[in-house]
Amino acid sequence: MSKPIVVFDLDGTLVDTAPDLLDSLNHCLGETGLQKVDPVTLRRYVGQGGRVMIERAFEAQQKLLSPEQLDWLVGIFIEHYGANMPGHSALYEGAEQAMEDLSSAGYLLAVCTNKFEGLSVNLLAGLGQSSRFSAICGSDTFAFRKPDPRHLVETIRKAGGDAERAVMIGDSQTDINTAKAAGIPVIAVDFGYSDLPVATYEPSRIISHYRELKVKLADDLIGAVNA
Numbered sequence: 001m002s003k004p005i006v007v008f009d010l011d012g013t014l015v016d017t018a019p020d021l022l023d024s025l026n027h028c029l030g031e032t033g034l035q036k037v038d039p040v041t042l043r044r045y046v047g048q049g050g051r052v053m054i055e056r057a058f059e060a061q062q063k064l065l066s067p068e069q070l071d072w073l074v075g076i077f078i079e080h081y082g083a084n085m086p087g088h089s090a091l092y093e094g095a096e097q098a099m100e101d102l103s104s105a106g107y108l109l110a111v112c113t114n115k116f117e118g119l120s121v122n123l124l125a126g127l128g129q130s131s132r133f134s135a136i137c138g139s140d141t142f143a144f145r146k147p148d149p150r151h152l153v154e155t156i157r158k159a160g161g162d163a164e165r166a167v168m169i170g171d172s173q174t175d176i177n178t179a180k181a182a183g184i185p186v187i188a189v190d191f192g193y194s195d196l197p198v199a200t201y202e203p204s205r206i207i208s209h210y211r212e213l214k215v216k217l218a219d220d221l222i223g224a225v226n227a
């Protein structure tokens with residue numbers, strides 16, 4: 001039987017990346033004469049990757065954006081964001097210990113994010129974390145991305161895990177819907193970048209600090225699925 005697995009979302013769940021996302025988004029918007037976005041508004045734009053983040057900023061300011069212009073801005077975003085990594089981004093308090101405890105208890109760890117794979121791998125490497133993960137899958141790893149449940153299921157497969165012995169942990173409606181569609185229990189953190197309180201989306205559990213992510217919680221959620 002394969003090992004149980006915990007799959008983490010990245011932005012707003014494992015790593016507080018908002019200051020750097022904001023800097024890079026505003027750098028892009030500055031190139032096109034749009035107004036800068038503030039930290040609270042940014043939360044509504046994050047969750048479906050850099051491309052959608054830029055699109056949402058244009059929509060909010062009722063500015064047209066051609067596909068060519070979007071491609072150009074995504075390029076600028078990747079260059080700016082990638083060049084300043086890990087910048088001010090940091091793991092949330094307690095995340096490292098929680099991952100240590102899960103690994104010691106025999107869990108595989110993986111990341112399923114709508115951030116581009118290359119940026120995700122480099123960010124985690126910059127934070128000294130990449131070797132923990134059996135797979136790091138981004139928005140461009142497969143031909144589908146969250147909320148498509150296949151993004152989560154294929155991440156688990158790539159990590160050598162089993163979707164029947166898996167738990168997702170995320171911060172957004174996207175993560176919760178993805179896990180539910182895959183039939184996988186989902187823990188929501190309430191300190192990430194959700195526009196509405198995560199309880200709105202009815203995750204299996206909500207935690208407010210990584211000290212609450214106990215091995216027993218993951219065991220119990222997996223046990224409930226297989227009961």
Ligand SMILES: O=C(O)COP(=O)(O)O
Binds near residue numbers: 045049
């Ligand atoms: O950066 C985003 O928009 C989403 O990234 P996440 O899936 O890791 O939250």
Ligand SMILES: [Mg+2]
Binds near residue numbers: 171
């Ligand atoms: Mg997130």
